[in-house]
Amino acid sequence: MNASETIAAIRADARFAKAAETLAAEHDRTVADVITLTEIPSPPFGEEKRAAAYLGMLRAHGLEEVEQDEIGNVMGIRRGFGNGDMLVVAAHLDTVFPAGTDVRVRRDGTKLFAPGVSDDTWSLAVNLAFIRALDAAGIRTRHDILFVGDVGEEGLGDLRGVRHLFAHSRHRPRIRGFLTVDSPQVDHIVSGGVGSRRYRVTFRGPGGHSYAAFGLVNPMYAMAEAARGLAAVEVPKSPPTTHCVSVVSGGTSINAIANAVTIEVDLRSASATELDRLDRRFLQIVDEAVATENAARSTSAGLITAELVRVGDRPAGETPAGSPIRDVAAASVAAEGYTPQFEFSSTDANVPMSLGIPALKVGAGGRSGRAHSLEEWLDVEPQESLRGMRTSLATILALAGMDGIG
Secondary structure, rough: OOOOHHHHHHHHHHHHHHHHHHHHHHHHHHOOOOOOOOOOOOOOOOEEEEEEEEHHHHHHHEEEEEOOOOOEEEEEOOOOOOOOOOOEEEEEEEOOOOOOOOOOOEEEOOOEOOOHHHHHHHHHOOOOOOOHHHHHHOOOOOOEEEEEEEEOOOOOHHHHHHHHHHHHHHHHHHHHEEEEEOOOOOEEEEEOOEEEEEEEEEEEEEEEEEEOOOOOOHHHHHHHHHHHHHHHOOOOOOOOOEEEEEEEEEEOOOOEEOOEEEEEEEEEOOOHHHHHHHHHHHHHHHHHHHHHHHHHHOOOOOOEEEEEEEEEEOOOOOOOOOOHHHHHHHHHHOOOOOOOEEEEOOOOHHHHHHHOOOEEOOOOOOOOEEOOOOOOOEEOOOHHHHHHHHHHHHHHHHHHEOOOOH
C-alpha cells in the first residue's frame, strides 16, 4: 500500500475508531494533565520537577522500562510485536521561561492562558492520551514505541536531551524513526532542521577615563565594527540563512572607556554548508574588527582582544521529499481535511535528521498563540483538538506498523 492507502486503512479500522472515541471521552483528562504539568515550573536547565512528575505519569500508563537517563530525559516503551525496531515519539519538558515565572493557568472558556502551556506542555499531555487510546482500543504495533519527555530543547539547552538520546542511549541502535510532537498545529509539518551556531563574544581592552584617556583603543568600537560587519554579510534566501546580533552588554560608566563588552550572536541556516560558510565569515569579521581598532587608536596601555565562546550548535538536516515518513504524515494531515505544508524550523528533530534518521515535527492538535510570551494561550476546544489528535495518532500508527494494516 502507498501512504494514502495505509492511512485510509488505519482510519477505516474499528480499532482506530475506538481509539478516537477514547481520545474524545478522555479529553477533559487530557486538559487536566496539561494544566497540572504547566503549573510545574520547567525553566531552562531546571526541568527536574516536571520530569519527575512526567516520569510518574509514564509509569502509571503501564509503559515498560520507564526510566530517567543521565541528562534528565524520561521515557518508557510501549512494546511492539516485531523484531524490536523502535519509533520515538517525543515532546520536550522545558520552556523558555526563567525560574520564578508565574505559570499558573487561567481558563477562559476553552482557552488556557499560561507561559509554556502550548509549547510544549500540551504535547506531553497529548502523548499520554495517545497511550491511553491505544490501550483502550487494543491496538498493537510492529515497532516498539518509545515515548520520551526530553530536556533542553529551548534556547541554550541546545537540544541536549535528544543529542544524549542519540549519542548514548542503549535504544539508539533500534531507532528507525523519530517524531517530535511540538505545538498544536498539525498542518505545518517540519521536515527540515534549521541549524544554528551561537556565540558569546567578549571584547576586552585597557579601559580608562573617557576624557583623560581619550585616544586609547576602545572595545566598544571593536564590538560595533564586528556588528556592522556581520550586518553587511549577504546570505541566500534559499536555503534560508540568517544572522543576528541578539544581546549586547558591558561597560562600567558613562564617563569610562569600557574594559569589556559582550555580544551574543545567532547564526542560522537550513544548509550545513551555508552555516559553515557563515560561521567562518563571522569569525573572520571578529578578527578584522579587533585588528581595525588596534590600528585606529593607541595601544600604549594594552591591546583589544576578543574571546569567543560557542554557546550553541544545532545541526542542520532534512528529511527529503519522497521519504516514506513525509508521505505518511502528509496523507494523515490531508485525510482530516487539512492542507499539509512542509517547513524548515529548529526542533528536536534536527538531531536525527542530521544523522540521516527519518524524522519530523508534527502537531498535537488544537490552536495556540503568543508562544514564548507571558500571554501564551492554548485553545482546547474539543472538535479541533480531537481532529488534530486523530491526525498525529494515525501518523504514529502508520510509522509504527499497526497490526493487520499493510
